[in-house]
Each structure stands twice: as C-alpha cells, then as structure tokens.
Amino acid sequence: MAITMTLNGKAVSVDVPQNMPLLWVLRDELEMCGTKFGCGIGQCGACTVHQDGQPIRSCLTPVASVAGKKITTIEGLSPEGAHALQKAWMELDVPQCGYCQAGQLMSAAALLAKNSNPTDADIENAMDGNLCRCGTYIRIKKAVHLAVRMLNGSSPSEANNNE
C-alpha cells in the first residue's frame, strides 16, 4: 500500500514495505542522497531530517509512521543554499570530509527554528547526537552562533568580524 507524505513541500507517494526506514526510502526509492547513513541505530545523527519541524533520525523511522507528515531533508532546507546556517557553515569553512554535515545542519536548523538565540549549552544539548569523526565541532558551534547574528541582520562577514 502506497504511503504518502509531503517531502520538501511536494506530495510524494511510495510503495514500499511499511517498516522500511525513511532513510532508505529517501536514498534508494526517491534518489535523494543528501541524507546520510552512518550507523543505522540512531547513534550518529547523519540521517537527521525534520518531521513537522522536529529533528528525527530517519534510519530508525519506519516510513509508515511519516504518512501524512511533512518531511524536510537537507535538499529542502533552502534551494539555493540561502539558509543562514548554510551561509554560516561556508563563512567559517566548517566541513572537512562533509559526510555528517547534512545531519549537523538539520539538527541546527531545528534548534534555531524553536530557539532564536541559543546558548552554548543549548547548542550542545541539541547537537550532541550528531557525530563528526573529522572533529569539526568547534566550528559547528561557532557557525550556529554566526547564523543567529546573520538572522538578526548582519552579513556573513560582518557577523563573523563582530564575533
């Protein structure tokens, strides 16, 4: 039986086993490979997407449970890379290998959506579930703060210089 959801603003329907994790539906069935496989047990956060604005681990989310829900993936965060977090990530050159960064960005985006001025502790709390083996954590924290300043009206370089 087909399962319908709203994916990055568009209705999509998939005919797959009910218990297939959303991660593999995205990657194998819908050819949307921005969301990454890292552990399959909800330990690393590489597969983070939003379900109705909340960050979820798509590797542990049976597709049937998102029927009728709004799902946002990294591809839907901002079509031109215009999200403040994406700009901040580039301004501070956060990525190294880059594999975990879609998940990092989605966790950070969910945080900013509900907390417009997070403290270091808020960021740590929201993002401790996202592993980065290259060790980009300090830039991730800085970039979240930078994105906040950009959302408050500074350009990326101004916001960076006014740190």
Add this chain to the structure above:
Amino acid sequence: MSNYTYGESRPALERVSETTRLAQEAYANYDQSVQMLDRRGFVGTVLSASALVLGVAVNPSEATAAPTTWQPSVYLGFEADGTVVIMAHRSEMGTSSRTTLPMMLADELEADWKKVRVEQALGDEKYGSQNTDGSCSVRDFGMAMHKAGATARTMFERAAAQKWGVQPGDVAADQGKVVNGKTKKSLTYAELLPIAAKMEVPKEHELRMKTPDQYKLIGKKVPMLDEHNIVMGKATFGMDAKVPGMLVAMVERPPVYGSKVKSFDNTAALAVKGVQKTVELPMFKQPHLFQQLGGVAVLGDSTWAVMQGRKKLKIDWEKSPNDSYNSADEKKFLLDSVLKPGKVVRNRGDVDAAFATSAKTHEANYYAPLLSHAPMEPPVAVAEFKNGKVETWCPTQNPQAVQEAVAAAMGIPKTDVICHVTLLGGGFGRKSKPDYVVEAALLSKATGKPVKVIWTREDDIKFDYYHTVSGMHMKAGMDANGKLNSWLFRSAFPPIASTFAPGMQYGAEFEVGMGLNELPYDIPNIRGENCPAPNHLRLGWMRAVAHVYHAFGIHSFLDELAVLNNTNYADYMLKSLGPNRNIDLSKDGVKPWNNGQPISKFPISTGRLRRVLEQVVEQSGYGKQKSGNGRGFGIAAHRSFLSYIASVVEVEVDKNGKVTIPNVWTVADCGTVVNPDRVVSQFEGAAVFGTSVAMLGEISAANGRIQQSNFNDYQVARLTESPRNIQVSIVPSKEPAAGVGEPGVPVIVPAITNAIFAATGKRVRDLPVRRTKLV
C-alpha cells in the same frame, strides 16, 4: 603488489626487507614527484573519462591543424574556451588535498581560480602515487604542481611574445591572460592556446617560478571546492554512487578472522521480498594484503531488503586458529613481552651500565588497545564487471591499490580496472585498503550485474584493518640532579607488517621508525627494542599510526620523570633536549625511516621542537596556571610526519570522575604552509580524534570475536566530550612542506593523560582513560 608470493626458499633477511618494502609501498612515502620530471608526462593523452573532449595529443612536429585543446601535463589541460582543467589525483577525505594541490598549480599558472575546473583523476600510475596517506600530498606533489603551472605559463608567455614579436621578458601572465608590458595589450589563454600548444616544452632550468610575494592563492585561505555541494547535500560520496541496474549487496563475514564458511542455508534469506540471490565469497589467501575476508553475500534490489535478508542467513563456520584470541590475554602477553629483551632497533652507549650507576631510576609500563578507524561513511563500493574489465566507483584513498587488488582477485591486468574516485566520507587510513572494492568486483562477476557493496556500521567496526594494540616498557636512569643519563624503550605490538607477511611479529621499518628508534633527547645511553607480538586480526595503519601509542608512552613517561624531579614536563623536556642541533641517528646504528624522506632534506631538529614547545607554553600559560583540585594542564611535544607539534590540554575532572576539556592549544611547525585555514582545521580535528583515542576508544576480542559493534559500544568523541576551545597556531616557516593530516594526533593523547594527572594525581598508563576510576 597483490601478485607477489613469498617463496619459502627466500632467506629470512630478505623476507623481512621485502615485507618492509611492501608495507612501506602500501603506505606510500616515496618521493613521488619524480614522476613529474619525466618529460613523457607532458605528452599525455586523455585526462579522464569525463573529459574525453581533451583527447587531442600535443605533437610539436605537427604544425598543421591547430589543436583546440591542450594537455601540457598529466595534471593540467585546457579546453578550447580557455577553461583550465586541473586533475586532482589525490583523494578528498576532508584534508583538502583536492583543493590545495590544484590551487598551487593554478597559482603558478596565473590562472583565474574561479574559472578553473578541478576533475578527480581516475586511478592511473601516470600520476605518480595516488595513495592519499602518510600526510604527504603537498610534500610530495607541491613541486610537481608548481612545475606543471610554470611550464604552461611559460609557454603562454612565449606564445604571446612570438605573436607580438617581442621578447618573452616583455610580457607577463596575469590571471588567465598574458599582458604586453609596453603596449598593455593582452591575449587570453584561450586565444593563445593554438600557439602555445605547439611550442617546445621548456626545460626545467628555463622555468621561472613565482616568488612568494607574487602568490595569489598560496598562503591564503582557500575554501574546499566541495564546500557548497556539501552544505547543499549534493556532494557525491561513495555511499551515493549509483549505476543503472545495480544490485545492492551486504556480506556476512566470518566472525573470527580466518574462519571459512562450512555450509549455509539461504532459504529464509531468499524469501525476503527484494532479495535476489546469495553468493559465497571465498576466503582470502595469505598474505592478506587487500583481499576480501570471505563469507556469504546477500544481493537484492534495495538496501533494506538486503539488510533483512542477511539477518536470515544461517551459516556454519569452520574453526579458525584465532578462535581462542582474547584481548585480556593479549594485554598480559604484551606487557610481559616488554619485560624481556627484544630486537635492538637503536643503541647508543650502554643503558644497563648506566642504570647500575644512576643515582635513581624510574620505570613504567603503558598499554594502548586496538582501535577502529570508524569513518562516518562506512566502506562502500560500486563495481561492474563487463567484457573482462572492471569499472568501479568508490571512496578510496588509493585508486591504484584498487586497480592492483581488483586485478589480482579477478585475474585481469590492472589496466583493465577503471577506478573512479568519489568523495570520501572520512578515511583515516581505512580507505586505503580496498578489500570492499574487491568484494564488489567479485560479486559483480558472480552475478553479471553491477553491484554496490554496502558495509553497515557493524560491519565496519567488526571487520576493520585495526589500529594495533601495544605494550610499552620504559626505564630511565638519572644523576643526583635528576638529569637523564639513560633511557630504555621497549615496544611490543602485533605489526601491520603481518598483513603483508603472515607470521611477522616485529614491526616494519615504518612502524619502528615512528617514535621507537628516534627519541630526540640529549642522553648518552639510549636503547630501543622491539619485542615480538603475534597477530590474530587484520591490522592496518590509522591516522598517525605507531606514533599514537609511542607518543603516549614517551610523553607520559617524560611527565612522570618531571614529576619525580619536582619540575614540570616543559622545563624537563627543554633541559633533556639539549642544545639546538640535528639528531644523527646513524651513530646509534639507525637508518632513520623519516617518512621515506632524506634526512638531509628533513633533519630531526631539536631547535624546531624546542620552539613549538616554548611557544605553546607561552600561549597557554602552562606552568603558570595552577593545577589540582580537579583542574589540570598537560603538555606534549612530538615530531611526526616531519612536522613539529606541541599541545597543551586543560582538563576538568568533576567529583564523579567525569572529564571535560575546556581548552586545547596547539602550535604546529609543518614547514611551508599552502592553505593555512585548512591546516588549522586539520589540527582542530586532530584534537578531537586524539580525544577519542585517549578517552574512549577500545576494540577488544573475546574468543576471536570483536566485542564492539557500533557507536554505542565503540564510542568516538561527541560534541560535549570534545575540547570546548581549540586554539591552533602555525609557525611561519620556509622549510619544505611537511605533514599536516596526522601529526596533530599523537601529542593530544599524552597531553590529556598528563593533564588528568595534574588534576587528580592519577597516572593513566592504560588507555582508554574511561577504564580508570579517577575519583
């Protein structure tokens, strides 16, 4: 390499040296820039499959039809519209090789960086080594990039001068065009292409390299080329590679190293919807090299179906000689092994005589467990066997090793293996061992379809080429003033050499050469010994390799000696280093490994080591900052990968024994730096990687089976477990470019344990720290 077999009649010594050669070759530390000096390199044909348009070879004797495209070097080509195409022949796993080498070429070429297209090279020995390992991309290929850029620039300048009828000295290249100094007229590279391509290739001595003040990219912050795609979720990693009609495969591998499939029942697996077939993979033959482990593969239409199917396989495994392998026993064995004399790998003076007459002696044993690389992207590969050839798309650090290993497994020439290199979701050494690509190729041949082999995290943790386990014994003698007069350093570790020659119990030259035989201290009596240790697993190099455990032993012990003499590590080490000089290991019977580089070009300089140590002390306030009551500062300074690194770590240990790391200061002297922000980022990352090693990492075996399976029980540092601030300073230097990717790791581990001692009085000699109750 894979075709090599070991003759039993071969004398032992040669066997050892052959092993060393193989392991070293695999670890790739030769001066690969030699390739570039070969003029044949200037008349290459095609760049890569995706740039076939460039397939017009340059032949200076053909004065007829002007070529519309031009490839003056294997690393460089031009399209008719003047677009500069630079081949990234090294792999991108986050260190920025794919950006930094092309930017060097572009700078020397005076190309407009915005108009440069970088293409990832296929595996091909014409590029020289592509093994992105050993922290040597800039070191070994920087000059090749400069020469390629300068060669083409010179030809453009000469072409313009010829066209204008002026002297070459009257024109100068500037950002994709050549300007006439007198008339200020200019011609673009695109306009000059037909003339330049037919000019005689200048000889090396005719090249005029830019001076550093003329650099427009080198020494500046240049973001990674793939950054935008990464934040957009559009970057293509190996995990994202797809080929039409491909099957997805997962392999159930032998739970104990070296066990074979006795029999298996695939009925339930095949009943899973979407599963198409199962294929038994043969077990590897010794020496292991980069072969598959063996097992049973499940293949099907989707990852999920295959995952479900694999769980339903019933496999009976044969016994393995490693069934009784237990990490607890091995720890005992290693720590026992280092209490007995081993193979002497360095000797100066007479440590035993010195111990007998020393005012005091001190000894300590250290242990560091097995580790897994655990890159965020597990191993994965797509391969298609068709018409006797293999085409593969994979995240590999070493596409030529892919060609060799796949060719050996399939019985085809390595030139019939086409290897496309995707981005790597982390490598750390794991992805220079292409066993996973071999699996995909074998399965494609068996099924007649393209196959994508996906490793789950459990597969990755349980079937790695592990970073080896080690035991070390240190003993030092001092005079009445505490001055060091003797140091015995024994190390036992199942060697990586055993992956290349079964039964090897002593380290290859590069394993011994990483820390064990190169203590830089001014001590009259030094002996290094390598004690034997048999192997029961597949071992391989991981970021910083043997320096990780050797630096842990050396710098923990130095800290102990400092404490024993009522001083601190920095003061004690500065005294022990003696006067600024280059260390001559040959006097101690050591041919220095030195990352395969001549000691004349990369001497072991105590002055450079002293400078990074002094600078990190100054920047961190180490020695002035108060330690104790749960807060402590630790330090270590170590030369590795030809770079000199010192780090200070601040820890806080709360009343429950929980460790947090508020600050890390790192000072790095890596010689000439090309892309400074990317260098800084590597040292930031190394502080986190080192934190995982020190605090958390441990792989262990029970009855031959690896006990860890995923990030829940093989932990790597999370955001809150990592240093909260990391301050990296790069020492300005005109010395030759040295290593960057790895040398930041070794210092962090002892700096953390030394800081924990300062904070708590607990000396951690067994890693990881979490095994020790600190409060």
